[in-house]
Amino acid sequence: MRVELRVNGLEAAAECWEGESLLYALRERLGYPGSKNACEQGECGSCSVLLDGRLVCACLVLAAQADGHELTTVEGLAPPGGLHPVQEAFLEAGAVQCGFCTPGLVVATVDLLERTPHPSDAEIREALSGNLCRCTGYEKILDAVRNAAGR
Ligand code: FES
Numbered sequence: 001m002r003v004e005l006r007v008n009g010l011e012a013a014a015e016c017w018e019g020e021s022l023l024y025a026l027r028e029r030l031g032y033p034g035s036k037n038a039c040e041q042g043e044c045g046s047c048s049v050l051l052d053g054r055l056v057c058a059c060l061v062l063a064a065q066a067d068g069h070e071l072t073t074v075e076g077l078a079p080p081g082g083l084h085p086v087q088e089a090f091l092e093a094g095a096v097q098c099g100f101c102t103p104g105l106v107v108a109t110v111d112l113l114e115r116t117p118h119p120s121d122a123e124i125r126e127a128l129s130g131n132l133c134r135c136t137g138y139e140k141i142l143d144a145v146r147n148a149a150g151r
């Protein structure tokens with residue numbers, strides 16, 4: 001089936017299998033590999049994207065469900081060659097080690113700060129509770145979100 005959507009402000013289309021995930025379509029058909037595939041079960045958050053402005057796990061959404069909708073991936077947060085303030089905050093705080101979880105955490109943080117510009121630590125922990133990191137121990141990530149919130 002043909003799926004047509006807007007990704008990061010650009011028209012996009014692909015022929016997809018009916019049961020195909022949005023994550024697979026993004027990575028393998030549409031040329032957006034920034035969203036990572038770690039669990040494919042909605043457990044890790046590495047595939048987080050904004051679908052019509054709502055945070056979702058792209059591995060749990062069918063590509064067909066995104067037909068006609070608006071998608072923002074980590075690639076679309078900043079202009080080409082630039083960094084979003086949240087990405088800068090992650091780099092400056094040392095919140096990136098292997099980096100596999102980072103795109104999902106950045107998208108989830110952007111979503112949090114758009115809804116709650118000055119979150120408490122409890123709100124940060126709650127908002128990022130669906131994003132797993134196996135490297136950092138989370139403290140640097142919390143520092144990064146606190147710093148980003150001030151920008
Ligand atoms: S790959 Fe989607 S939640 Fe883990």
Ligand code: FES
Nearest residue numbers: 098101133134135
């Ligand atoms: S930096 Fe490696 S999983 Fe988070």
